[in-house]
Amino acid sequence: MDLKNEAKAHTDVVSVPPIVATYRLALQTFQDKATADLSANLNKLKKVMDKLRSEDLGLDRRLTDPGTWNNPTKAPCTYIQVFQNHEINMSIFVLRPGFKMPLHDHPHMHGLLKVISGAVNIRSFSEHPLKEEVNALDFAIRAKHEAARLAHGIHKRRRFFAKVSQDRVCRENAETCILTPTISNYHEIEALEVPAAFFDVLAPPYDTLIEGIGPRRCRYYTIANTLSNNLVELQEGSAPDCFYCDQAPYLGPKLF
Template sequence: MDKRDEAKSAMELVNIPPIVSIYRHALHTFDDRYKNDLLINLEKLKSMMDFLKADDLGYDNNLKDEALWRQPDKAPCTYIEVFQNNQINMSIFVLKPGFKMPLHDHPHMHGLLKVISGAVKIRSFSEYPLKQDVDPIEFQSVARKEATRLASGYHKRRKLFAEVTCEKVCSETSSTCTLTPTVSNYHELEALDMPAAFFDILSPPYDTLIEGIGPRRCRYYSVTNEISTNVVELQETEVPKCFYCDQAPYLGPILG
């Protein structure tokens, strides 16, 4: 390689779009071959996302127009798929002013969320008592019971105690929020007085299989009882009728 080629190669590395770098590192982070380094790679991925801007994703500024969200046929949430395979889902959600994305879970998933436009109030919960680690034998037993219950066609709604682990307002300048299979795995998000958008990465994506149970399904909840200042009782509910999405195209750098 001559000097001109070396200079071109170096320039290409410097000019890699931030979302491309994040995409590549996300694939690395959640690759089973590197699972021993998951925590280190997750922290690096979070740091990279901390600097992500709406322009890096080709975000359509028309979605910031409040008049758009006042149209009678406009869904309260717009979904933009950035990338998905069997390892990760990268997407953007845009919420109309004042709209709350209902409380929902992320079964056996890791997640990272970065607000890129407007401001979002986030309230997160962890199942209580908090379990940092899951006993494999206990998990297998629960998985077998869950699989049997689902196979029989009988769906009893879940009820659980949960600890409030996060309650804050995040804006474009805020750092990335994270969730794990056991920590802050349940959350609700509410746009404030203007349209708000956030970019997130989930791994594995919804609908991928949990061994011994079946596909990951997003379940919705309501707070039925305030046990204390930071512990509540959650009851699984139907998908709220107020929550539905339309779709918009991803306009950022090509991935994959």
């Protein structure tokens, strides 16, 4: 490559908006063929997301204005879909000051969360003892039993032990948080003194099929028992009535 073409290539890379770079790398990370390099690609995606700012996503500044949230008819959470296909979901959540997104799970999913405005307290849990990844045969057997149970309308709400894996305040300059199918898969997110916004990537998205079981459903939990500072017992329950969202359009750069 001559100097002129090399300079042009460098300019093209530099000119790619950060959210577009994130979108491209997220697709690459979670494509089926890329699973062998998932750990390395997750780390690359995290580093790219670490640099994201609200202006990179075109976040409407009215949503970060405390006055917007004084309206008693305003939902406590605003959802903005950035992109979704069968492999990934990219979205923005904006929370009312003081509002806590209830404790919920991410069934067989990976996720990355980056605060882009305000501050949130994130409390995450991992099932205890830590669940190990199962091989394809074991998973198929479990899936068959689970599918049969659900097909007969039986849904015993789970109760299990969980260990606190994270409990910290994240601001705009904080690093991206990562969850996996077994680590930090349960979390609650509370906005602090001002409206807070975070961008996240989930793979696969909710409602996509888990082979042999059915759609991924978001389930909600409460702490039924506290055994120590970092060990609790979680009880599956219904979605809290206080948690509902309105929607706003994505106003950032076009992704493709």
